[in-house]
Each structure stands twice: as structure tokens, then as C-alpha cells.
Amino acid sequence: MKSKTQLATKYRRQEASVLADAEYLTSAEVAMLLRVTVRTLRKWRAAGTGPRFIKHGSTVRYLKSELNR
16 A cells, blocks of 8 residues: 555646646636636636636636636
8 A cells, every 4th residue: 555645746746747738828818718808807716716727926827628618
């Protein structure tokens, strides 16, 4: 049986691999695709609704694959 550390490391590697292959979109790009304003996306993020996003520092990005759902 693998230790918790080994399993966590394996999971992080898989997650990093998926994220590295993913295509990210900016708020402006997503707004154009969804035909809403960037401000609407901001409100959705604050309310916890709308498409899932990733925040790295102050930068917000959306996974293109999440928008197709």
C-alpha cells in the first residue's frame, strides 16, 4: 500500500500534467464567447456562480474545456 505522501505526489503530477495541456482564456475572451460583459463575469465570480475559473495571484483564467460543458 502506498503512503499518503506518495499518493499526494502522484495526484499533483497528474493534475499538473492536465493543467499544462489545458488552454486558458482571459476574462475578455470568455466574455466574448458567452456574450456577456467582463463585469458580469466578475459578478458571477463574486457570487460563486458562472463558469469555473482559476486565479493565480491577481490573474483570472478560465479553462476552455470548462466552457464547453
